[in-house]
Amino acid sequence: MNAIILSAIWGIVMMFAGVFTKDKSIPKYLAYTGIIILFIANAMELYNGTLLFSINAHDMLRTNSFNLTFIAIALACTGIYFLLSGRDIEKVGEHVAEYFALIFFILCGVSLSATFNTLLFLFLGIEIMSIPLYILTASDKRNLKSNEAGLKYFLMGSFSTGIMLMGIAFIYGGTPNASFYISNIMLGAGRMPVMIAIGLVFLLVAMAFKVSAAPFHFWTPDVYDGAPTVFTSFMSTIIKVAGFFAFIRLFENSFGTIHDQWQNLIIFITVATLLIGNVTAVFQQSVKRMLAYSSIAQAGFMLLALFALNDKAKEGIILYSAAYSLATIGLFAILIKMEDYTIEGFNGLAKKQPFLALCAVVFLLSLTGIPLTAGFQSKFYMLMAAVENGHNFWLVIVAVIFAAISAYYYFRVIQAMYFKEPAREDMVQVVDVTPGFRIMLAVTALLIIVLGVYPEIVLGWMYH
Amino acid sequence: MGKFITFPELLIWLPLLGGILSFFAKKGQSAKSLALFVSLLVLAVSAASLFYTGDKFASWNAVNYYYRNNIGSTFFVKLDGTGRILTFLTALAFPIILTATYRNNYKNPASFYGLMLLAQAGLMGVFCSMDALLFYFFWELALIPVYFLCSQWGGEKRIQVTFKFFVYTFVGSLLMLTGIIYVYLHTAGRVFEDGTIVSHSFSISAFQQVHLGVKEQGWLFWLFFVAFAVKMPVFPFHTWQPDAYDQSPTAVTMVLSGIMVKMGLFGVIRWLIPVFPQASIQYSHIVMILAVTGIIYASCLAIVQDNIKKLVAYSSIAHIGLMCAALFAMNPIGTQGVMLQMFNHGINIIGMWIVVDLLEQQTGVKEISKLSGVAHKAPVLTILLVIIALANIALPLTNAFTGEFMMFSGLYMFSGWYAAIAGIGIILAAVYTLNMIQKVFYGNSNSIVDSLKDISLNEKLILAVIVCIIFFVGVYPQPVIDLTKNAVSVLTAAVK
Numbered sequence: 015m016n017a018i019i020l021s022a023i024w025g026i027v028m029m030f031a032g033v034f035t036k037d038k039s040i041p042k043y044l045a046y047t048g049i050i051i052l053f054i055a056n057a058m059e060l061y062n063g064t065l066l067f068s069i070n071a072h073d074m075l076r077t078n079s080f081n082l083t084f085i086a087i088a089l090a091c092t093g094i095y096f097l098l099s100g101r102d103i104e105k106v107g108e109h110v111a112e113y114f115a116l117i118f119f120i121l122c123g124v125s126l127s128a129t130f131n132t133l134l135f136l137f138l139g140i141e142i143m144s145i146p147l148y149i150l151t152a153s154d155k156r157n158l159k160s161n162e163a164g165l166k167y168f169l170m171g172s173f174s175t176g177i178m179l180m181g182i183a184f185i186y187g188g189t190p191n192a193s194f195y196i197s198n199i200m201l202g203a204g205r206m207p208v209m210i211a212i213g214l215v216f217l218l219v220a221m222a223f224k225v226s227a228a229p230f231h232f233w234t235p236d237v238y239d240g241a242p243t244v245f246t247s248f249m250s251t252i253i254k255v256a257g258f259f260a261f262i263r264l265f266e267n268s269f270g271t272i273h274d275q276w277q278n279l280i281i282f283i284t285v286a287t288l289l290i291g292n293v294t295a296v297f298q299q300s301v302k303r304m305l306a307y308s309s310i311a312q313a314g315f316m317l318l319a320l321f322a323l324n325d326k327a328k329e330g331i332i333l334y335s336a337a338y339s340l341a342t343i344g345l346f347a348i349l350i351k352m353e354d355y356t357i358e359g360f361n362g363l364a365k366k367q368p369f370l371a372l373c374a375v376v377f378l379l380s381l382t383g384i385p386l387t388a389g390f391q392s393k394f395y396m397l398m399a400a401v402e403n404g405h406n407f408w409l410v411i412v413a414v415i416f417a418a419i420s421a422y423y424y425f426r427v428i429q430a431m432y433f434k435e436p437a438r439e440d441m442v443q444v445v446d447v448t449p450g451f452r453i454m455l456a457v458t459a460l461l462i463i464v465l466g467v468y469p470e471i472v473l474g475w476m477y478h
Numbered sequence: 479m480g481k482f483i484t485f486p487e488l489l490i491w492l493p494l495l496g497g498i499l500s501f502f503a504k505k506g507q508s509a510k511s512l513a514l515f516v517s518l519l520v521l522a523v524s525a526a527s528l529f530y531t532g533d534k535f536a537s538w539n540a541v542n543y544y545y546r547n548n549i550g551s552t553f554f555v556k557l558d559g560t561g562r563i564l565t566f567l568t569a570l571a572f573p574i575i576l577t578a579t580y581r582n583n584y585k586n587p588a589s590f591y592g593l594m595l596l597a598q599a600g601l602m603g604v605f606c607s608m609d610a611l612l613f614y615f616f617w618e619l620a621l622i623p624v625y626f627l628c629s630q631w632g633g634e635k636r637i638q639v640t641f642k643f644f645v646y647t648f649v650g651s652l653l654m655l656t657g658i659i660y661v662y663l664h665t666a667g668r669v670f671e672d673g674t675i676v677s678h679s680f681s682i683s684a685f686q687q688v689h690l691g692v693k694e695q696g697w698l699f700w701l702f703f704v705a706f707a708v709k710m711p712v713f714p715f716h717t718w719q720p721d722a723y724d725q726s727p728t729a730v731t732m733v734l735s736g737i738m739v740k741m742g743l744f745g746v747i748r749w750l751i752p753v754f755p756q757a758s759i760q761y762s763h764i765v766m767i768l769a770v771t772g773i774i775y776a777s778c779l780a781i782v783q784d785n786i787k788k789l790v791a792y793s794s795i796a797h798i799g800l801m802c803a804a805l806f807a808m809n810p811i812g813t814q815g816v817m818l819q820m821f822n823h824g825i826n827i828i829g830m831w832i833v834v835d836l837l838e839q840q841t842g843v844k845e846i847s848k849l850s851g852v853a854h855k856a857p858v859l860t861i862l863l864v865i866i867a868l869a870n871i872a873l874p875l876t877n878a879f880t881g882e883f884m885m886f887s888g889l890y891m892f893s894g895w896y897a898a899i900a901g902i903g904i905i906l907a908a909v910y911t912l913n914m915i916q917k918v919f920y921g922n923s924n925s926i927v928d929s930l931k932d933i934s935l936n937e938k939l940i941l942a943v944i945v946c947i948i949f950f951v952g953v954y955p956q957p958v959i960d961l962t963k964n965a966v967s968v969l970t971a972a973v974k
Contacts, residue, residue: 384622385618386619397656397659398662398663407656410656411653411656414656418649418652422641422645429637432626432629432630433629
């Protein structure tokens, strides 16, 4: 609850900061302060249940240690993202304060969609998350690709929003006492009513669109590629995992009892997402596009949690959110500093910037899922959840084979950095690398390794 | 000792620390010396561990940290017979490898030696871990340094070849991981000493006691077997191997062929047969057919090889195939033979690589057809090589003879046919090895070998050490057998 209100307030504060000061770096420091306050407020709620604001939400929002842990991870990742890429956000355009303000509004949406207890608040959360994102995507105003991406995202996004609303309406009409509360849907065993079935499929499609699961992923590569790279970093990580979190909470709480009736749909989406994400990523020449497809591929792995829907899956999604976001944010932070976004542009980076290359290796190994990194632990928990589910073991085998394929495109970057020579000797590969940036990169890499050795640090929050 | 630190911990932490320190070495020479020093230290620890084996010293040889109580995985490392012989092989091989390649100048030596020591730490971990998740950790961790070593310091085609190797093993290990998870979810729970209760456990005893149906065991067997078969490698999972051996820097090739292939055999001994005894018996014929096919196939390919490195690589596939076949005979004498032969093969093949490397370094060619009459120029080298080569084809008095004899006895007890076909492999081994010696070392010397000098003192010493071990184990294999006796009886009891 603290995070929802404070992030909205801080968003407004940021907007005013843009009016009253012309100095570019003030909004940035204000944003740093804001995110720290948010994190502390959320941690207080997580540890002692301290509420800074007493508001009667009529049980339409429900907080527990599970979703507060998720909000803590989202806030921590945003903090790291600010510290790593704050300077690059400044460079996108004139309206620095607004960019930060939009990000804080998005965080409000993230917190809402993590704590919703009614379909209404789910819708609000998802929309508050999406609308600022359309603006951020198109924020590089003079760049045609950014404009195109923004428009495309907006059109496709509104379409999926429409489908989602329709699904909500069907479910509202189909529940016995016409209620928005997700736990009131109350489905017993046996065949579900037609209205609910239609609503479920619509919601499934809309949510699959938001988390870019195949076959609803077509907007992803273009939008991720066209958006300014700093914002791609944000939307492919925190927003994506927030979407997943909402997806899982919705389907667990409202349709968990009839899991066996929609599980096959999830299996189809999972296999399609893994296949399309991984296979297409192999053929990409640009690292930015490769990361876009890799985010689809990782979404396929996260869908295993929806397939399994047990306690291990909950732990898995928490870990996956942290591991995937940290590694991808780190990788994007390095990519932003690169002069050339193609894989060849990374050639010989290890010689010029050994430290950056080393950190990139940690991030890439984590995304591949090599032991000692957080990525391994998250994949491990996901696989454990899926095996514990007890049937469709073949899906687990399919998932690990695609995980092996993912090694191909992640390792191509490692190969370029370490084993290949740069095309031109005098090439300036990296621009604007400050000592602070290096320290933050080291912290991110270290966090990944610590989580890889002892993931209970994060999982412990869940059972607090 | 025991109270503060144990042998397996020392064996893992020493190379790990040494490796990390190595990365920070300013000068190449200091990294080199540090690596050699650490590897000698590890050898000393490992040698000491051979003498403290009794029940009295149990606390010196095992340690179990309660580390991830919530999922029932602990840091459980222990030296048993199999582990002891293989950690000793690892500890012995590294100083030999580092001394033999001491003259080589690698660019960026700090990273090279750092990665070498990290690989050693990973290997030690694999051989010591008694917890399935920990085993998987080390299994992968041994691979990553080797991947970087081969890709960075290898030959021309190194990047593709090493990546092929990586993907093969990665697919195998991920399949094994799903298998581990499946077995884990069927294990019984346990209560830790501090009172926490877990519903399942990763410890080896829990794995061995798990009750699985015959059908489940069947497919789980293959999930594990593929991982081990890729590492060994057994036909038809071997295709990464000849290229990888050819393209890797020689020091790494020695690690790969001398020690890493033993990871596969070790996995079968420690995890596969004890956890899935019924499936192991059920599928032993299929594995045996694969192994025996591999022996003949690899031997035939070795005969027609012109590249001397690939010849050694194919001969290694044939030898490993025999060990794999003997292991699946699952009788005491065959298994004992495998234990012995794992050690012997490691020593012999490292000796072979040292000689091949010397030739390649000095003449710059690795084609058999281009070399001739090396014996005129380098008589000492030739004598030592001939001994190692004869050990490689298991002549009596050499170490491999005892091992192969026992393995063939075991194989024969299982089925005479497999023994007979595998026996052809021995004849073929003599054909390609002697053929290679004849062409490369005898005959008239040509212009390429003219520049060849005989070996220097430290190479002489290293090869002499190897030859001494060959003769010692050949004449008196009892110490090795005593060391692994218990492990063999445990293993054969599991399949009864």
